[in-house]
Amino acid sequence: xxxxxxxxxxxxxxxxxxxxxxxxxxxxxxxxxxxxxxxxxxxxxxxxxxxxxxxxxxxxxxxxxxxxxxxxxxxxxxxxxxxxxxxxxxxxxxxxxxxxxxxxxxxxxxxxxxxxxxxxxxxxxxxxxxxxxxxxxxxxxxxxxxxxxxxxxxxxxxxxxxxxxxxxxxxxxxxxxxxxxxxxxxxxxxxxxxxxxxxxxxxxxxxxxxxxxxxxxxxxxxxxxxxxxxxxxxxxxxxxxxxxxxxxxxxxxxxxxxxxxxxxxxxxxxxxxxxxxxxxxxxxxxxxxxxxxxxxxxxxxxxxxxxxxxxxxxxxxxxxxxxxxxxxxxxxxxxxxxxxxxxxxxxxxxxxxxxxxxxxxxxxxxxxxxxxxxxxxxxxxxxxxxxxxxxxxx
Amino acid sequence: xxxxxxxxxxxxxxxxxxxxxxxxxxxxxxxxxxxxxxxxxxxxxxxxxxxxxxxxxxxxxxxxxxxxxxxxxxxxxxxxxxxxxxxxxxxxxxxxxxxxxxxxxxxxxxxxxxxxxxxxxxxxxxxxxxxxxxxxxxxxxxxxxxxxxxxxxxxxxxxxxxxxxxxxxxxxxxxxxxxxxxxxxxxxxxxxxxxxxxxxxxxxxxxxxxxxxxxxxxxxxxxxxxxxxxxxxxxxxxxxxxxxxxxxxxxxxxxxxxxx
Numbered sequence: 167x168x169x170x171x172x173x174x175x176x177x178x179x180x181x182x183x184x185x186x187x188x189x190x191x192x193x194x195x196x197x198x199x200x201x202x203x204x205x206x207x208x209x210x211x212x213x214x215x216x217x218x219x220x221x222x223x224x225x226x227x228x229x230x231x232x233x234x235x236x237x238x239x240x241x242x243x244x245x246x247x248x249x250x251x252x253x254x255x256x257x258x259x260x261x262x263x264x265x266x267x268x269x270x271x272x273x274x275x276x277x278x279x280x281x282x283x284x285x286x287x288x289x290x291x292x293x294x295x296x297x298x299x300x301x302x303x304x305x306x307x308x309x310x311x312x313x314x315x316x317x318x319x320x321x322x323x324x325x326x327x328x329x330x331x332x333x334x335x336x337x338x339x340x341x342x343x344x345x346x347x348x349x350x351x352x353x354x355x356x357x358x359x360x361x362x363x364x365x366x367x368x369x370x371x372x373x374x375x376x377x378x379x380x381x382x383x384x385x386x387x388x389x390x391x392x393x394x395x396x397x398x399x400x401x402x403x404x405x406x407x408x409x410x411x412x413x414x415x416x417x418x419x420x421x422x423x424x425x426x427x428x429x430x431x432x433x434x435x436x437x438x439x440x441x442x443x444x445x446x447x448x449x450x451x452x453x454x455x456x457x458x459x460x461x462x463x464x465x466x467x468x469x470x471x472x473x474x475x476x477x478x479x480x481x482x483x484x485x486x487x488x489x490x491x492x493x494x495x496x497x498x499x500x501x502x503x504x505x506x507x508x509x510x511x512x513x514x515x516x517x518x519x520x521x522x523x524x525x526x527x528x529x530x531x532x533x534x535x536x537x538x539x540x541x542x543x544x545x546x547x548x549x550x551x552x553x554x555x556x557x558x559x560x
Numbered sequence: 561x562x563x564x565x566x567x568x569x570x571x572x573x574x575x576x577x578x579x580x581x582x583x584x585x586x587x588x589x590x591x592x593x594x595x596x597x598x599x600x601x602x603x604x605x606x607x608x609x610x611x612x613x614x615x616x617x618x619x620x621x622x623x624x625x626x627x628x629x630x631x632x633x634x635x636x637x638x639x640x641x642x643x644x645x646x647x648x649x650x651x652x653x654x655x656x657x658x659x660x661x662x663x664x665x666x667x668x669x670x671x672x673x674x675x676x677x678x679x680x681x682x683x684x685x686x687x688x689x690x691x692x693x694x695x696x697x698x699x700x701x702x703x704x705x706x707x708x709x710x711x712x713x714x715x716x717x718x719x720x721x722x723x724x725x726x727x728x729x730x731x732x733x734x735x736x737x738x739x740x741x742x743x744x745x746x747x748x749x750x751x752x753x754x755x756x757x758x759x760x761x762x763x764x765x766x767x768x769x770x771x772x773x774x775x776x777x778x779x780x781x782x783x784x785x786x787x788x789x790x791x792x793x794x795x796x797x798x799x800x801x802x803x804x805x806x807x808x809x810x811x812x813x814x815x816x817x818x819x820x
Contacts, residue, residue: 231706252708252710255706260706262699262703262706264703267700268718269798270722270724270797279707283707313797314797328703338706
């Protein structure tokens, strides 16, 4: 963001839980039990678990919305216990499921909440508000509207903008997309990941949805009843090597499929496509097909862009025809997420799909067989680690 | 003031006896226009202003006291039941009895009337402020707290503004009912429109009763409309959502409401 430097924005700060425990009076069991976590600066740490696992409590202790009973939490290198709650909270972004926009204040006024409390002057606040409205992709005209005049998705974006207003080093997000319908949720998640790639905040993100956790998290802390940490790992590690049966159950039986969401097509070993060019003799093509992994020839143009698959009838002619019998679709892009690629294959009822690079040139062929092999292999570990970065811009 | 009114009453009696030219008065008609036109400014203007004063003063004072109580009981929740209890007891005292109960302490006069009227307003206004504060949705409160608002900032910048619809509703009810109850204020020597009815033979004079009634009802209606307008203006954020779905529709709706 352009105005970042002059907003005196805080650097993203690491958050450290040190044996943090929360015990509510009158309850025998702690809500959060001796939690130790290191959240690196600029990472998204997702706290996930079934209801009653203390994930929200764990998050709310960071800005002292809930007071710590035992242990400590450091934001940067300072204990939150040494800070006054109001000062601390103004330095930490806060987004909640109910969004909680102030209905009596305009969008602009809502976003300006924390800067005003911090005593920013009018021009700096106005500039920051305008900047954020454009960052979240909102029509600048909506600035003077009231929250009730916006759609749920727009309100959610404003909620995020409001939390970013004073450029906090840390953001707390409590099921931020929980109240949005599934289609918009997907879009908001992707938008948020793009935004995070720019602003690089340290984010504690609470959800009960493991799929959302896998998608959003750089690291995932799985909590279980009684506020105990079951596993703290990257999404790939979590899917590949659940630490115990609780995590295994929580991650779900379809974790092999979920791993596909973490990979791009270019991350797997593709098959080589037997290529054919217009005007080439079919004899040459037939020779190429022998012993090839893909039993069909792919017609490409002079730029090696796929035109279609050649059928038996096509190959019965002397020369490769200009127009092939069947279309090349679906054509996959190397940067496609594997899960989506598989769904494209299944939808087209196709065994094979050409994979192209950013210029549309053929790089190989993805087959259902490759996906099957990948799913059944356990030693794909290395591949996955390298692919554990989230599929940005899905 | 009441002595004066008694004189007016006497003069009216003389008029009724002596001036036989006005057949309407002779027959004790319900709407003697000539008589009204002749007597309005002498007879009715001052009591109307007194009435306005009684209503305005007691509602404003009641509002300020109720706000003070609400701020206190918002911090100290345990105060809510005793506040509601005490104001509730005050509210149940019959008004005429209330005036007579106060007479030995505060004497005859406007002050006594104002004390009683204010006491009645407390219950309605306080209850509505508390209900309004309780109805503030949890989302904005949690968000405000999470962004580092102090309890005071939360109360004045979030909770009271969001309670405005209920608070104004309370003021409307209080004002309209005070317009009615204040017609009894003359029992405590407070004057007002009631002094035109409860003195001397005026109570049997139909045209007089009609004029007083129209003035009181008119005053209540005007107050009610003023509050309604104030409420619309203060809570535009609330009605704004109804026109969601594009600036064109919003503009059209605004134009319609202006035309209306």
